[in-house]
Amino acid sequence: MYTELSRVVYSYCQCRNKERAWSTPPKACVGFRGLPRKTPPRVSVSILTYLPAAVSRLKDTVCHYAAMTDVVDAILIQWNNNEFKAPYLGNCINLAKSNDIVVKTQVYAQNTLLNRYLATEDMGPLTMLQDDDVRYGERAVRAFAAVAALFPKSVVGVNGRMAIAYKSPGAVARYFHPDKGPGRYLNDSLFRIDGRNTSKHLYNMATGTTSILRRSIIEHFVDVPQASKDYISTHKPTCEDITLHFLASNMTRQPPIWFRLHHDDGGELDKFGDGDGLEMHLHVSNWADLRANCVDRVASDFGRFPLVQTNCRLDLHRSQLKHMGPAVW
Numbered sequence: 001m002y003t004e005l006s007r008v009v010y011s012y013c014q015c016r017n018k019e020r021a022w023s024t025p026p027k028a029c030v031g032f033r034g035l036p037r038k039t040p041p042r043v044s045v046s047i048l049t050y051l052p053a054a055v056s057r058l059k060d061t062v063c064h065y066a067a068m069t070d071v072v073d074a075i076l077i078q079w080n081n082n083e084f085k086a087p088y089l090g091n092c093i094n095l096a097k098s099n100d101i102v103v104k105t106q107v108y109a110q111n112t113l114l115n116r117y118l119a120t121e122d123m124g125p126l127t128m129l130q131d132d133d134v135r136y137g138e139r140a141v142r143a144f145a146a147v148a149a150l151f152p153k154s155v156v157g158v159n160g161r162m163a164i165a166y167k168s169p170g171a172v173a174r175y176f177h178p179d180k181g182p183g184r185y186l187n188d189s190l191f192r193i194d195g196r197n198t199s200k201h202l203y204n205m206a207t208g209t210t211s212i213l214r215r216s217i218i219e220h221f222v223d224v225p226q227a228s229k230d231y232i233s234t235h236k237p238t239c240e241d242i243t244l245h246f247l248a249s250n251m252t253r254q255p256p257i258w259f260r261l262h263h264d265d266g267g268e269l270d271k272f273g274d275g276d277g278l279e280m281h282l283h284v285s286n287w288a289d290l291r292a293n294c295v296d297r298v299a300s301d302f303g304r305f306p307l308v309q310t311n312c313r314l315d316l317h318r319s320q321l322k323h324m325g326p327a328v329w
Contacts, residue, residue: 005143006034008316009150012257015312022309023253028150040145042073043212044124048116049132050080055087057269061135062089062103066096071141076122077105080115113208113240114232117221127218130210136266143316147259148212153252155213155245157206158267160258160313162242164205164295175292204310206256208241209268217248225301237287239294246298246306255310262316 013029045065049058058077065072075096079086086105096103104122108115116129126148128141136144148156164173221229224247232240245256261267299305 003035005146005316008314009035009147012312012314016310019310019312023255026151026153026254035146035150039070040142041126041149042071042124043141043145043148044074044076044122044127044215045072046076046078046116046119046123046127046129047132048078048080048113048129050111051132052081052084052087054132058087058132059089059092061132063092063095064135065141066092066099066101066103068138068141069099069101071138071145072101073124074102074104074122076119077103078115078119079105079107080111082107082109082111110233112233113238114229116208116240117218117244120215120219123215123218125215126212127215128210128212129208129218131208133269134210134267135269136210136261137264140261140265143261144212144259147257147314148214151254151257152214153248153254155206155211155217155248155256156259157212157256158210158259158261159207160204160256160260161207162205162291164292164307173292173295175288175295204255204258205242205245205307206258208244211241211244212259213248217251220251221247223247228298228301231297237290239298242291242294243298246302249308250302250304250306253306253308255308255312258313260313260315 010032013025013032016023016025016029019025047058047061062075062077065075077086077089086107089103089105093103106115106119106122108118126145128144144156148154162175164175221244224243228239228243228246232238232243249255
């Protein structure tokens with residue numbers, strides 16, 4: 001009998017197997033009969049942060065992951081602020097050490113989201129890149145590890161809010177959020193306000209809030225065209241999340257996996273008054289145009305459009321996760 005997570009992965013594989021015209025299904029989906037009955041690999045948690053006002057929240061998050069004895073192997077704090085001293089995490093470090101979890105802090109001279117991809121030497125084979133305003137429960141992190149290990153060529157993201165649609169080859173991109181008209185993530189005729197089916201021009205991605213992937217993919221960020229890296233360093237809002245998906249798709253010819261969780265299993269925390277808010281796209285004028293232009297400019301830097309089409313997502317709800325324990329695999 002399948003575990004609940006295995007059932008969801010099985011459904012995802014069925015969906016991907018129907019998309020052979022767009023991409024080769026993952027190797028794990030060929031004859032999939034359930035997740036391996038073994039403990040998932042441990043995950044390195046890499047937290048990009050820069051706000052002195054959010055240090056208390058950061059400490060809570062580090063201590064939270066430091067207690068995940070069999071789930072987390074390292075916690076990397078990427079302090080993206082050279083004007084303030086990196087926070088002291090003494091109690092959390094002691095807790096992590098007692099659980100055989102390494103905690104390291106990397107301080108950067110320049111505040112740029114490009115730093116998210118630079119400290120690979122401190123990351124384990126399986127890494128969760130996350131912002132400092134999200135936090136996930138142990139069951140969710142176990143599920144992340146199992147899925148990312150099963151699909152090593154894909155970026156696993158928890159916020160599949162981005163969809164890029166081209167009306168025709170060579171046309172200007174249109175950028176959508178799934179909860180905003182005129183399109184949604186599964187941007188087909190059942191969901192479009194205008195009733196048109198544009199799935200053949202749909203390229204889904206995930207936001208940069210949280211990404212679970214192999215370190216080997218992150219290590220190749222050095223191969224990203226210099227123009228794209230320069231843009232990330234000099235602009236805000238920037239294109240670092242879109243660039244990661246271009247890199248991964250260019251390497252593996254696989255789409256990302258939108259791993260949809262119930263909010264009880266983790267996600268966004270209350271933000272401090274840092275001017276950004278949880279939803280940057282609500283605070284920046286012409287956000288959709290900026291992101292659409294970002295897709296076009298990154299495609300120009302890469303010299304091709306490697307994003308892989310998919311209409312599939314891995315949808316896991318609390319009712320399914322609640323049955324999962326340390327030994328389900």
